[in-house]
Amino acid sequence: MGKTMIHKTLICIPMALMALTSLPAAADMDMPMGMHMDSHAQAKTHEGKGKINSVDAKAGKINLTHEPIASLDWPEMTMDFTVQDKASLANLKPGQKVAFKLIEARPGKYVISEIKASGK
Numbered sequence: 001m002g003k004t005m006i007h008k009t010l011i012c013i014p015m016a017l018m019a020l021t022s023l024p025a026a027a028d029m030d031m032p033m034g035m036h037m038d039s040h041a042q043a044k045t046h047e048g049k050g051k052i053n054s055v056d057a058k059a060g061k062i063n064l065t066h067e068p069i070a071s072l073d074w075p076e077m078t079m080d081f082t083v084q085d086k087a088s089l090a091n092l093k094p095g096q097k098v099a100f101k102l103i104e105a106r107p108g109k110y111v112i113s114e115i116k117a118s119g120k
């Protein structure tokens, strides 16, 4: 009986040491996970197509009738958008078809991050 108990104790010590030495390694593995979370913090981009109804280049606003945007679960709509870069509206005119990208500037507020004429 006594012999068996000693034997078990001896086996348990190396295992306990291994468990302790593996702790710093586990801490190191948190770093890639932190970076992964950072990449998720970036705004998701949604792509859409539409037709211009009106442009207010000075205000950086454009009114579009856009096709359904599946990634946002939006139906076809006519709506005003704010454009991040006013200069991108310089050559756009009512009646033109456009392709654009939307980002969520703040919760529920989508702005156009990129817009360009698409075809004729």
Ligand SMILES: [Cu+2]
Pocket: 066, 074, 076, 077, 078, 079
């Ligand atoms: Cu809309």
